[in-house]
Amino acid sequence: MATYANYQLISARGSGAGWAMVGDAFGFVDPMLSPGLCMAMSSAERLAAAIPAHGGATPELDRALNLYWHWFRDQLTAWQDLVEHFYDGRIFAIHRAGSAFSQKHPGIVSRLLERHTAKHFSGMASGALTARPYSRGLLRFLGRHFARGSEPGLFAIR
Numbered sequence: 001m002a003t004y005a006n007y008q009l010i011s012a013r014g015s016g017a018g019w020a021m022v023g024d025a026f027g028f029v030d031p032m033l034s035p036g037l038c039m040a041m042s043s044a045e046r047l048a049a050a051i052p053a054h055g056g057a058t059p060e061l062d063r064a065l066n067l068y069w070h071w072f073r074d075q076l077t078a079w080q081d082l083v084e085h086f087y088d089g090r091i092f093a094i095h096r097a098g099s100a101f102s103q104k105h106p107g108i109v110s111r112l113l114e115r116h117t118a119k120h121f122s123g124m125a126s127g128a129l130t131a132r133p134y135s136r137g138l139l140r141f142l143g144r145h146f147a148r149g150s151e152p153g154l155f156a157i158r
Helices: 036-050 059-087 090-104 108-126 133-145
Strands: none
Touching: 036 059, 059 090, 059 133, 090 108, 090 133, 108 133
C-alpha cells in the first residue's frame, strides 16, 4: 500500500529586521524530487548577494531582502507545480503519450520533440530550468493536452 502526505510548507514571509531565511527554513516542497539542496544553495547565494559587504540596516537592504524572498517563493511555487505533475501522474502520462506518438510517427520530428521535451523535463527536475517560464509552460501545455488521453490517474501516487 502506498500513501502520500503533503509535507509542503512555504513561509508567508522570508525576512524581517535583522533576519532572513534560507533553504528549508523558508520552504520545503518535496522529499521525492528533493529540491532542498538546490534551493538551499541558490537561496544562500541570492541572500549573500542581497546583503551589502559593509552590513547595516538600510532601506536598500530591506528592498533587496523583499525581492530575495519573493524570488524564493516563486522558485518554490515552480517546484510545487513540477511536484504536482509528478504525483498526479501527468509526467508519466506525458511520457506514455510521447512514446505512442513516436511509434505512430517515427522519424526526425519525433526524435527532435522527444529530445526537446527530455531536455526541459530533466532540466526542471535538476533545478536548472524549474522556474523558467518556457519550461513551465511546456510542462503545463503537455500536461493539459498530451496527458489527457494517456490516463494520468493510472500513474498517480496516492
